[in-house]
Amino acid sequence: MKIDFAHSHFTHSPAKSPAAAAIAVTEPEALAAILRPEVQLAFWTREPASAPVLDPGAIDWSAIDDIAQTIDPALAPVEALLADAGFPAGPAVRALGREIAGLASLLARIARCDEVRLRLEVIESDACRKFHMDWVDMRLLATFYGPGTQWIEVNAERNGGADAPVHQLRCGEVAIFKGRLAVQEPQILHRSPPITGTGVTRLLLAIDPAG
Template sequence: MPSHVRIGDGIDALRCIRSADVNLAIWRRSYPDVAIAEVILDAVDDVAMVQPVEEIATTLPDELATAGYPTAIARLLAADVATLASALATIVGVTRVSIRLDVVETDACRRFHADYVTARLICTYVGPGTQWLTAADAAALGEGAAVDSLVVRSLSTGDVGMFKGKTWAPDAPIVHRSPPILTTGERRLLLVIDPAP
């Protein structure tokens, strides 16, 4: 594994993002408690909200229910999102976060890029996970290398990634993209949590 990436089996692995030489921290996990059947994605709307972290556990279940999630799934999903939002807030030092839970069916964000944020937490609950490049491959891409010549790495479904952005690491943010799925028929349920502006 490249030196700028840290991987662990617990949520504390995400704290490694605070190291100056790390731009991606990954919590490898399987998360059967929020096993969401893809058929549920037919019936739900995207959710977007900005909230104080301490309110998420109480307000998000209702937001998810309104968006069409079955009550049991809404509760489990909200509890997980609240835990992850708290982790991001503690690591980055904020009290409010922006949360997006989107059903992705297109190739949006299919180009490799770095985000203009301090840090972004990403978890894919359904479908293929976010793809990323090592620093060496990102540099090669910047110099004109074809994507097909690079080693494209991916988070697994359920993994949590803390991605360092351009605001925090202007010279070495993590370069990543959404996996191209338009021609595969796959769908993703994607959670993105950012520090609130």
């Protein structure tokens, strides 16, 4: 599916200058700023209290299966997917289900697609440890437990950004990254934070437009 970034009906204003490759927004619908041609990362700097809070003592991460599904956000029973994956019943997991369903619907509206590819993964290693840009049009990422995704803003001369300052999303923040299918010259690269050998666990949500 090819997304028309130049002719979007979304008109939300970014929090930074129009020329910025990475911009912070203060409400979820404003993530549609990712459709601006010059923007390669839009992230929602939400209040921590508005994000789902998971009790680490209530979840045995080793018993949780990863979720990978193509869904219609209007119909998908996300809470049932969480239950099937081994998440325990309770208010926190119900809130997580509502959050995931809402974000899936949000990305579908922004990308103007009927279905999305949803992945919810328990990560205990350095997955995607090198800074990169995904081979998609766009991807929504949110970490609901553990450290958030790291990103850098680079110039072409920096040869992949080895000298660029490293930024990190907070747990619960929601970001949409443009992918390589939509970008001729990458300015924003991202990676999973290094956690191998630390005993740290992450719960990462990734959602892509599917059609």
